[in-house]
Amino acid sequence: MxxxxxxxxxxxxxxxxxxxxxxxxxxxxxxxxxxxxxxxxxxxxxxxxxxxxxxxxxxxxxxxxxxxxxxxxxxxxxxxxxxxxxxxxxxxxxxxxxxxxxxxxxxxxxxxxxxxxxxxxxxxxITKRKNSERQLNEREKLASIGQMAVGIAHEVKNPLTSVKGFLQLIKETNTHPYLLAMESELEKAIDTLQNLLQVSKPNLYSEPITKIDLCKELSSLIFLFQDKLYNTEIEMDLRNSDKMIIGKKNLFLKAFFNLIKNALEAVPEKGKIRIEHYFRDDCIYVKISDNGIGIPKDKIDFLGTPFYSSKGEGTGLGLTQVFTTVKEYGGTVQVESELGIGTTFLVKLPLHPTSC
Ligand SMILES: Nc1ncnc2c1ncn2[C@@H]1O[C@H](COP(=O)(O)OP(=O)(O)OP(=O)(O)O)[C@@H](O)[C@H]1O
Ligand SMILES: [Mg+2]
CATH class of the missing domain: 3.30.450.20 (PAS domain)
Incomplete structure (x- = not known):
């Protein structure tokens, strides 16, 4: 037993x-x-x-x-x-x-x-899953605020434009000193709304679609940042200048302006920005790299979402404009970033058919 x-x-x-x-x-x-x-x-x-x-x-x-x-x-x-x-x-x-x-x-x-x-x-x-769920919720929230803001901008812009018209009529018969100030304030408000609409719906923006010589445009764009260039080194490597893209020129200029502006805002004093243009596999690539503060990994997915900004004074609409414009013309934007090392935005755009 x-x-x-x-x-x-x-x-x-x-x-x-x-x-x-x-x-x-x-x-x-x-x-x-x-x-x-x-x-x-x-x-x-x-x-x-x-x-x-x-x-x-x-x-x-x-x-x-x-x-x-x-x-x-x-x-x-x-x-x-x-x-x-x-x-x-x-x-x-x-x-x-x-x-x-x-x-x-x-x-x-x-x-x-x-x-x-x-x-x-x-x-x-399940930390990772919870974090992505939280991020998705935050992103959806921001995106719906963006949509709401665009709806409101659309509704408010029309009556303001009529007010501007009436103000101009009054100005023809009146010389009241406040009229000028009123007109300029009204223009600022209409501009802001117009900006918001353009950013979210670039196809509503009336401008002819043309061939764009990005090499030429990128070279001129840099001069708009003259005041910042004392402290930052800008390196340009623009190749394949015979290749062109197609689109609305001002929208693309604004998109590259926004990317360069972000890079300049991210770099420290004596920072470095590199702008490249090249042609590969039937596409035009524009690469803007900086050695600035970088973007936290968990924020990369927020880029392009209206109103996402880490800057006190930022509107968070710059990258929304970039992403919507590039997407509208069949392109893509890739972002690589490392905190404290720098960030690279790679814009890929299809080639204009006649410059193949
Ligand atoms: N090159 C970059 N380096 C580091 N962070 C960047 C860079 N580009 C964008 N970001 C991050 O993405 C956010 C969104 O950029 P976006 O251009 O949409 O808005 P913003 O720059 O904050 O404001 P605005 O463009 O209206 O002045 C920035 O606030 C910043 O946190
Ligand atoms: Mg910006």
Whole structure:
């Protein structure tokens, strides 16, 4: 009898060792607990919880649960104890041993361990997914504010344009000194609205579509930044000047103006900006690189979204204008950036058919 018991215990211990070895290979956090005591945790789990196995084994599993959620998790552990299989997965924020919080998927299931029923709890890190969900929400919010703003701009611009017309009529018979000031303020307001409309819907902007010699235009554009060029070195490498693109010239000038302006605003004193133009695989490429502050990785997806700006004085419409204009003419914009190193915007545009 004693021999049989001994052999059963030996088998059980052997099975448990194999079971723990399998758990040890998991890349996810897995721990086994019973009666508010952790019996085993795998190495991935100890690393994820920022502690050592020694610190964690023997501790109460609720020690990683923020106080507010403790009753909920206690209830789940009890539920898992009564269940025959895994219970539903929940999302939960937990506190690691170094005090940092992290979002996880939390799943529990009853298992046999140590000769009795215990709970196997698994934690799956969902920080990345949560961050992208947050970013997507923020981006959608910004995009809908942008759409609303464009709608309002459209509605307000028409009556303001009529007011401007009436003001001009009044000016013909009146010389009141305020009339000039009123007219100039009104023009500023109409310009701002026009700008917003142009940025979001470049096809509404009436300008003939022409062949554009980007090499020539980029060379002239630089002169608009004369005042900033004392402190910044601009390197130009403009090749394949015989190749042209097609589009609305002023819109493209504005787009490249916006990209160069951003680069100038990003570089420190004595910073460097490089502008390249070249032809490859039937497309024209314009590359604007700077050695400025760079863009945080989690903000790259925000670029081009109306009103996204990290600058106190920025409107956050510059890149929206760039992205919409380039896209309108079948092009693409690629951004590469590293914090503290610099940023590169690569604009790819289809070639004008007659300059092939
Ligand atoms: N070359 C760059 N280097 C670093 N950050 C950049 C660069 N270009 C754009 N950004 C980031 O993208 C954001 C959006 O740029 P965008 O041109 O749309 O607006 P803005 O420059 O903030 O304002 P505005 O163009 O109206 O003056 C900027 O606020 C900045 O955070
Ligand atoms: Mg800008």
């Amino acid at each position: 004693n021999q049989m018991l001994e052999s059963n215990t030996k088998d059980r211990l052997q099975n448990e060792t194999i079971y723990c070895q399998i758990l040890e290979y998991s890349v996810e956090t897995i721990f086994l607990h019973v009666d508010q005591k952790i019996l085993y945790i795998n190495q991935a789990g100890a690393d994820f919880l920022k502690g050592s196995k020694k610190d964690i084994i023997g501790a109460n599993p609720l020690c990683i649960i923020p106080d507010f959620y403790k009753p909920k998790i206690t209830e789940r552990i009890q539920k898992a104890m009564m269940a025959a299989g895994p219970i539903e997965v929940i999302e939960q924020s937990i506190a690691r041993l170094d005090g940092t919080f992290v979002d996880v998927e939390f799943y529990c299931q009853p298992v046999q361990f140590g000769g009795r029923k215990a709970i196997q709890t698994g934690l799956r890190d």
